[in-house]
Amino acid sequence: MNAISPMQQLGQLSGLGRSVPGLSRKQKAAVIVRLLSSEGLKLPLADLSEDSQTELAAQIADMKLVDRNTLREVVEEFCTELEAVGLAFPGGLDGALSLLDGQLSSSATNRLRRLASGSSRSDPWERITGLAAEVLLPVLEQESTEVGAVLLSKLSVAKAAELLGKLPGEKARRVAYAVSLTGNVAPETVHRIGMALAGQLDAAPPKAFDQGPVERVGAILNYSPANTREEVLKGLEEDDRLFAEQVRKAIFTFNNIPARIEPRDIPKILRAVDQAKLILALAGAKGEAEKAAEFILSNMSQRMAQSLRDEMANLGKVKEKDVEEAMGLIVAAIREMEAAGEIFLVAEDED
Numbered sequence: 001m002n003a004i005s006p007m008q009q010l011g012q013l014s015g016l017g018r019s020v021p022g023l024s025r026k027q028k029a030a031v032i033v034r035l036l037s038s039e040g041l042k043l044p045l046a047d048l049s050e051d052s053q054t055e056l057a058a059q060i061a062d063m064k065l066v067d068r069n070t071l072r073e074v075v076e077e078f079c080t081e082l083e084a085v086g087l088a089f090p091g092g093l094d095g096a097l098s099l100l101d102g103q104l105s106s107s108a109t110n111r112l113r114r115l116a117s118g119s120s121r122s123d124p125w126e127r128i129t130g131l132a133a134e135v136l137l138p139v140l141e142q143e144s145t146e147v148g149a150v151l152l153s154k155l156s157v158a159k160a161a162e163l164l165g166k167l168p169g170e171k172a173r174r175v176a177y178a179v180s181l182t183g184n185v186a187p188e189t190v191h192r193i194g195m196a197l198a199g200q201l202d203a204a205p206p207k208a209f210d211q212g213p214v215e216r217v218g219a220i221l222n223y224s225p226a227n228t229r230e231e232v233l234k235g236l237e238e239d240d241r242l243f244a245e246q247v248r249k250a251i252f253t254f255n256n257i258p259a260r261i262e263p264r265d266i267p268k269i270l271r272a273v274d275q276a277k278l279i280l281a282l283a284g285a286k287g288e289a290e291k292a293a294e295f296i297l298s299n300m301s302q303r304m305a306q307s308l309r310d311e312m313a314n315l316g317k318v319k320e321k322d323v324e325e326a327m328g329l330i331v332a333a334i335r336e337m338e339a340a341g342e343i344f345l346v347a348e349d350e351d
Contacts, residue, residue, distance in 0.1 A: 023070065030059040031066055031074045124194035125154050128201070133162045139197060140167065140175070149178030150185065150193050214243070218250030222331065225324060229253075252335065252345065254281065254327035255288040258295040261334070265343045266299040272333045277326040283312040284323030 023031070033056065036043060045053055066074075128136070128151070136155075140148050140163055152160040152175060164172050217236075221229045229251070236244035252260060261269070270278065285293035297305045337343045 023066075023074065026055060026059045027063060028074050028077070029056060030063055031071065032078050034060060034063075035071065035075065124191070124198035128194060128197055129155055129159075131201070133159055133166070135201070137163060137166055139200065141171070143197075145171075145174045145178045146181075147193055147197070148175040149182050150190055151197065153179055153182050154190070154194070214246045214250050217247050218252075221247065221251050222253065222335070223328060226253075252331060254285075254292050254331055257292040257334075260345045261295075262343070262346060263295075263299040266296055268343065269330070269334055269337065270296070270300065272337060273330050277329050279308060279311050279315060280318060280322060281326035281330055282308060283315045284318045284320065284326070289327070 033043060033045075045056070048056070136151070136159075140151060143151070152163065155163070164176060167175065221232060224232070233244055233248060236247060282293045282296065297308065300308075334343070334345075338345055
C-alpha cells in the first residue's frame, strides 16, 4: 500500500483542522511548509495545483509569528493525519494512467489519454517528453518550424539532438534557428501547443503490430532455411525492389557476421553459445559462411582457435541441416545480446 505523501496532504489542505484553535487549515499548511523549509528541505511544491501554490504563498506572506505550543500541536496533528491514511490514489486521469501503465488495452488507454488531454489542468508535455524519438519524428516532420522549435525546446538535449539528426538538412537548420527565437514565447502558448500535439498523438489509430512490415519479414527470414530465404527475396525483388532491399538490410544471418559484428564482441558472443554447436557451425561453413567462420576464429585467442580447429577436423562429415541449425543458434544468441544492449550491430553502408 502507498501511504499518502506530505505533499498530497498539503495539497488537500484539510488534515489540520481538528483541534488547534485560532488557525485555519491553510494557515496550518503554511506552518508545516515554513517549518520544513527552515530545516533546509526543498519541498516539491510544484506538484501542487497552481491554485494551491498561489493560496499557500499568499498565506505564508500574511503570517507573522507562531508560538511553540501551537507549532507542536500543528505538527502532531499533521503527523497523526499522515499515519491514519493507509492508501493514496494518484489523482487525475494522468496519474491513473501512470499507475495502470501496461495493464489496460491500447484502445482504452488511447481513450483515457484523449480525456486527460482535454483537461486544462493536465500538463501534456509530461507525456510528450516521455515518448520515443521514432514516435515524435513524424510529428516534427509534419508540423511548422515554429511548433517544431517549441517541441525540441521541451525535450531533453539528447533526445532533441537525436530528432534533429533525423531531419533533412534544410528542415533541421530552420528548426534549429527557430529554437533561438523561442525565448519570448508565453507559457500559455507553449501549453496550447502541447495540448494540440498530445491530441494529435492520441488521435493516431493504434497499431496492430509492434514492428513494421520490413522488420517482421526480416525476422521471419532470419530463421528460415537459406534456400527458402533466397527464394523469397528473389520473389520480393520482382514485386517490389525497394521493399526487398529494405528487408535484406533488416536480415541478419551467419554470413553477415564479418560486416555487422565488432571484432571485440566475438569473445563475448562465444561465451553465450554452446561450444558443440559452435564447432558444428564452423566446421560446416561453406562459401560466404566460410568467411564468417574465419572471422570468428581470427578474433579469439590463438590457443582457443587452434583447439576449435582440431575439434572441427575430428568432427568428420556433418549434415547441412544440422549446420544451419547451429548457425541459427549463433544468430539467435547475437540477436538476444543486441536486444539486451550487450552488443551493437554495425550499420550497413548505404549503396
